[in-house]
Amino acid sequence: MALTHIDDPADPRLDPFRDLKHSDQSGKGLVIAEGPLIVRRLLESRYPVRAIVGFAAKIDTFLAEEGVPELVADLPIYVVSRELLAEVAGFDMHRGLLAAADRAEPATVAEALEGAKTIAILEGVGDHENIGSIFRNAAGMEVDAILFGAACADPLYRRSVRVSMGHVLRLPFAYLDGSPTTWHHSLKPLVDDGWRLISLTPNTETLLKGALADNPEKVAFLVGSEGPGLTERAMRATQVRAKIPMAEGTDSLNLATAAAIAFYERQRAN
Amino acid sequence: MALTHIDDPADPRLDPFRDLKHSDQSGKGLVIAEGPLIVRRLLESRYPVRAIVGFAAKIDTFLAEEGVPELVADLPIYVVSRELLAEVAGFDMHRGLLAAADRAEPATVAEALEGAKTIAILEGVGDHENIGSIFRNAAGMEVDAILFGAACADPLYRRSVRVSMGHVLRLPFAYLDGSPTTWHHSLKPLVDDGWRLISLTPNTETLLKGALADNPEKVAFLVGSEGPGLTERAMRATQVRAKIPMAEGTDSLNLATAAAIAFYERQRAN
Numbered sequence: 001m002a003l004t005h006i007d008d009p010a011d012p013r014l015d016p017f018r019d020l021k022h023s024d025q026s027g028k029g030l031v032i033a034e035g036p037l038i039v040r041r042l043l044e045s046r047y048p049v050r051a052i053v054g055f056a057a058k059i060d061t062f063l064a065e066e067g068v069p070e071l072v073a074d075l076p077i078y079v080v081s082r083e084l085l086a087e088v089a090g091f092d093m094h095r096g097l098l099a100a101a102d103r104a105e106p107a108t109v110a111e112a113l114e115g116a117k118t119i120a121i122l123e124g125v126g127d128h129e130n131i132g133s134i135f136r137n138a139a140g141m142e143v144d145a146i147l148f149g150a151a152c153a154d155p156l157y158r159r160s161v162r163v164s165m166g167h168v169l170r171l172p173f174a175y176l177d178g179s180p181t182t183w184h185h186s187l188k189p190l191v192d193d194g195w196r197l198i199s200l201t202p203n204t205e206t207l208l209k210g211a212l213a214d215n216p217e218k219v220a221f222l223v224g225s226e227g228p229g230l231t232e233r234a235m236r237a238t239q240v241r242a243k244i245p246m247a248e249g250t251d252s253l254n255l256a257t258a259a260a261i262a263f264y265e266r267q268r269a270n
Numbered sequence: 271m272a273l274t275h276i277d278d279p280a281d282p283r284l285d286p287f288r289d290l291k292h293s294d295q296s297g298k299g300l301v302i303a304e305g306p307l308i309v310r311r312l313l314e315s316r317y318p319v320r321a322i323v324g325f326a327a328k329i330d331t332f333l334a335e336e337g338v339p340e341l342v343a344d345l346p347i348y349v350v351s352r353e354l355l356a357e358v359a360g361f362d363m364h365r366g367l368l369a370a371a372d373r374a375e376p377a378t379v380a381e382a383l384e385g386a387k388t389i390a391i392l393e394g395v396g397d398h399e400n401i402g403s404i405f406r407n408a409a410g411m412e413v414d415a416i417l418f419g420a421a422c423a424d425p426l427y428r429r430s431v432r433v434s435m436g437h438v439l440r441l442p443f444a445y446l447d448g449s450p451t452t453w454h455h456s457l458k459p460l461v462d463d464g465w466r467l468i469s470l471t472p473n474t475e476t477l478l479k480g481a482l483a484d485n486p487e488k489v490a491f492l493v494g495s496e497g498p499g500l501t502e503r504a505m506r507a508t509q510v511r512a513k514i515p516m517a518e519g520t521d522s523l524n525l526a527t528a529a530a531i532a533f534y535e536r537q538r539a540n
Contacts, residue, residue: 137527140520165521209538245537250410251435257407257530260523264531267515268479 003059005079009087013078016100017053020158021090029103032158033166035095036062041166043071047101053078053085058096103156109147109186112174113193116144117218118266120259121176121187121197123149123234124225131155132163133256134223139167141263142270146173147220149234150180180231187237195220197238199230200262202252204241208265211242215269221262226255273329275349279357283348286370287323290428291360299373302428303436305365306332311436313341317371323348323355328366373426379417379456382444383463386414387488388536390529391446391457391467393419393504394495401425402433403526404493409437411533412540416443417490419504420450450501457507465490467508469500470532472522474511478535481512485539491532496525 006014016030030050033042039062043049052072054062056079062068086092113119120143125131131153138146146155154160155168176186187197196216200208200223212219222238224230229252235241244253244261252258276284286300300320303312309332313319322342324332326349332338356362383389390413395401401423408416416425424430425438446456457467466486470478470493482489492508494500499522505511514523514531522528 133524133527136521137523140516140523141514142517167520244411244534246410247412250437251406253407253410253530254403257403257527260527261531261534264514264534 002075003077003079007081007084009084013051013076014053014080014088016050017085017098018088019090031101031103031156031161031169033099033101033169034093034097034158034162036065036097038161038166038169039097039099040065040068040071041169042099042101043068045101045169046104047169048104049075049099049101051076051078052097052099053080054097055080055082055085062097107172107174109174109176112145112147112172118143118263119145119147119195119220120263121147121149121220121222122152123183123222123230124151124180124228125223125255126151126153126225128153128157128159129163130226130254130256131157132160132168134259135160135164135167135171137256137260137263139164139171141260141267143263143266144172146171148173148175149186149222150178150183151225181233184231184234184237187234190220191237191239194218196240197222198262199235199238199241200224200244200258201229201235201241202243202246204243206240206242208242208244208262211240212265212269219266221259221266223255223259272345273347273349277351277354279354283321283346284323284350284358286320287355287368288358289360301371301373301426301431301439303369303371303439304363304367304428304432306335306367308431308436308439309367309369310335310338310341311439312369312371313338315371315439316374317439318374319345319369319371321346321348322367322369323350324367325350325352325355332367377442377444379444379446382415382417382442388413388533389415389417389465389490390533391417391419391490391492392422393453393492393500394421394450394498395493395525396421396423396495398423398427398429399433400496400524400526401427402430402438404529405430405434405437405441407526407530407533409434409441411530411537413533413536414442416441418443418445419456419492420448420453421495451503454501454504454507457504460490461507461509464488466510467492468532469505469508469511470494470514470528471499471505471511472513472516473499474513476510476512478512478514478532481510482535482539489536491529491536493525493529
């Protein structure tokens with residue numbers, strides 16, 4: 001570990017942390033972690049960390065955590081002032097500790113599914129916070145992997161990483177093949193492989209608890225976008241449509257909340 | 271209804287909509303609704319609407335909705351350009367339709383509890399989005415009222431209203447008496463009145479489903495702040511502590527998600 005004080009906001013070693021507010025660095029192939037909990041999870045992940053930057057006091061506290069000195073042994077650590085970091089990142093980063101890592105190849109679908117019993121499959125989930133919430137809820141309730149259908153936002157975007165509490169860095173995820181109009185064909189092999197695919201939708205009479213009552217061995221919950229929900233073609237590729245009962249005259253739940261309830265119902269039987 | 275075009279950003283009739291990004295108007299005793307769905311819910315609520323403002327096309331569409339002309343019959347409607355509204359509000363308001371109402375006295379606890387079978391009681395929930403989510407989830411899953419213990423954020427703040435999908439304007443809520451160190455005494459009358467008070471906390475062995483297995487007639491879920499959770503003194507004033515099972519090594523759920531799961535479990539039995 002090499003602690004280096006940096007006073008010049010133009011120092012190129014700070015480039016991974018530049019203009020985070022507007023451009024995000026994820027477009028440049030980086031993963032950014034904010035705050036000690038998530039920085040630690042990034043250090044423990046398969047993503048190769050390039051550098052850590054932070055305020056002196058925050059770095060001191062972080063280095064005093066059990067196991068952290070080993071995790072950062074080979075890494076540059078840049079000590080900066082709050083003002084300098086605000087200038088570089090483009091906003092006041094009160095957490096005071098950041099890490100940047102390079103991306104790694106996503107898992108293959110087969111790798112993500114290895115040993116999995118419960119997964120979620122997302123379609124058209126374009127909101128980074130919803131993606132982050134789904135990973136947080138999945139990790140908390142024993143969901144084993146997330147598969148992305150078409151038109152989803154990037155799970156490694158800074159805001160997704162933060163809202164997930166770093167669980168996007170831990171929980172396996174993979175991308176199903178295909179365009180928005182063809183990706184549903186990628187669901188067929190899952191059905192053939194014994195997965196019960198359950199579309200979460202308010203437009204059915206089947207209750208979620210009914211769809212899970214026989215405690216199937218392998219379950220995949222399909223979750224669609226906030227407004228229109230799952231496409232008809234995706235739902236047709238699943239065996240079951242199931243709803244969470246809603247009070248009359250109310251809208252559907254937020255999709256991450258609906259997914260959380262599905263994960264809960266699944267775990268409830270075990 | 272009186273449609274008036276306004277071209278001058280300094281026009282005092284636009285004052286209720288001024289500088290929404292930074293100051294919010296809720297501090298001035300107003301309630302702000304954004305977008306047609308929530309504007310409509312504000313018009314249908316007990317809050318006296320002062321005025322509506324929007325882009326010409328958005329107002330046209332809104333006025334064509336069934337029932338809207340009657341709801342706005344006595345109200346001034348200001349037609350403005352997108353640029354002007356952005357200048358007045360302080361940010362680009364792509365929804366293009368806003369309404370401002372005066373506040374009304376909150377309900378008393380007795381009024382909020384009238385006929386109620388399921389409620390939530392919040393302590394230290396300081397985040398406006400979490401408050402909004404809780405109202406949205408409560409409305410969706412047949413929760414009858416929300417009671418505020420100490421140190422919660424304002425449910426009528428613009429962001430809470432928006433995240434709630436306007437349900438803070440519909441679902442009864444009331445404030446329990448007392449300071450952060452005394453408000454738990456306000457829980458005693460609820461216990462005496464036959465409510466089962468259930469503290470949601472990860473630090474117990476009792477499962478949520480167990481705490482509800484006998485399907486009690488009246489249930490109140492206590493939900494604490496995102497970090498520290500409920501205070502020990504609040505939990506001591508409840509009869510039961512219950513948890514949502516969590517995977518090992520994961521953090522607790524977001525508090526609005528935990529509340530949603532409790533609401534789901536309660537509704538599940540009915």
